[in-house]
Amino acid sequence: MQPHPFRQPAERLTASPEEQRLGKLRSVHGQRRHAALFHVARGALLLMFTSIIGAVIAGWQGFSLSLPFGIAGFAVLAAAALRHRGLRIELYEHGLIVARREGREAIVFDDVDEVWFDLDRNSTLFGRFVFLRAFRLVEHSGQRRTVPVEVADGQEVARWVLQCCSRPLLEEARRAVKGGEVLTFGPVRLDGEGIAIRDTRVAWSELSLVRLQAGRVAFFRGQTVFPWRTVDLDSVPHPTVFARLVSERAPRVERDEVWAAWTG
Template sequence: MSDPASPHRDAARLQSRLGPIARVHRVRSGLRRTQFWAAVTLAAAAGAAWLFAAARGLIAYTAYGPLLVPRWVGAPLALGLALALGAAWMAARAWRASRVRVRLHASGLAILRGRRGQALTWGDVRRVWSRAERTGLPGLPGTRRVRLEIEAVDGRRLRLDDRLEDFESLAAAVKAGVYPRLLAEYTRAFNGREPIQFGPLRLTPDGVVDPRRGELIGWKEIRGASLAGGRVLIETARPGRRAALRVTAHRVPNVELCTQLIQEIGQSA
């Protein structure tokens, strides 16, 4: 027989592991207001379309009889239904956004949607991805969305994006909590002559493996590494087109640590 108090003990244990709350981030207030008023506007437009349909139906019935009523009211009724569905969809988005809370703790992170949610301590995190995506129709200017994806050692993934208030400071706090431990683990692995995998990039005791050609770039050939234009740029002493290796940054987990390690190991080789 299960102990009814065990969920409360588990929650208390997790709370003690997460530590005190440092900050709480909600969906940006401007976005919440936009979604709310969009839902209200669509609902009002749906009501207006149905009133227009009722007026046309009354005119058709009075002037021509009941047979022409469906033809006169069909289009505004369909338009009103489409607007009502849009209003319901937007209202659902606004309601969900109002329930989202991201709690930044001293030793971890909790994402809450109402009373439900997920939590991770910094020690549970294995990888962090930074992604920048452009939304919109092809050929037209769109909006740039920045996302942070956090993967735990048990395979769970938590996703954050710039719809949250003060997203940049939240992302910086996550990396500040996770990266020091991961850097120490990577350093121990490298000193133990173990390869380190960062997505398509593989760091070995002898150099970096080029993911396109499968060639090894020796540490003495590497002149530096940096993040620029959404890419990891590894500069080498090789001639011509092989002088630089470029890898899309969002494919590389813990990309800042990867760049830092390549830079430091290359300089000390």
């Protein structure tokens, strides 16, 4: 009796063309320990907090009105926990693989045209917190990819993506600005003389302060209490390149304590 082969030749898995271009494996980042429990617990706290606030403000009527919003928030966070079950990020010399239970997706850094932040914002009684949830990568072909960083040692995943996809563009961008070109970052345009945010332009010399904060850049004119404009870092492509160019041109720059740690 012939032994039954484990897999027929035609069924043997072969690396995709993208995987063949990735190069040497650097590190593997699995799902954070207790990540699912954390998301569900956060959802439960959100549900409880929303319901209590509604009851305090408007009694049982407020409780009944706020309860559906709390349940919706709990459902979103619980769904996120389930979505990331089995998540694994493999970092390679020239790209990465996002592995989930349903399959593997290879991304080659040379194919990436734009890097966008996917931010998670939370406002509480204790302040405003911003977390980098994932990268949204747009390839030259127009294909859009999502790379979650909510994994073990996710800062290393973020650092490697930015180092390979955004940092190489910085010197070219500096030369372009120095040469008089106008660079466009989503709703923002900047050059060597000034910056235009949406439809309003201001010279660099007219800015009294630029403050780099977690998740955004605040621009001040004349005073330093209320910002003239703010630019959310998830609204511009290559946000770290944008922030660096601004900080090099603005006459005065402040960085919040969390800025360096937040940007990795």
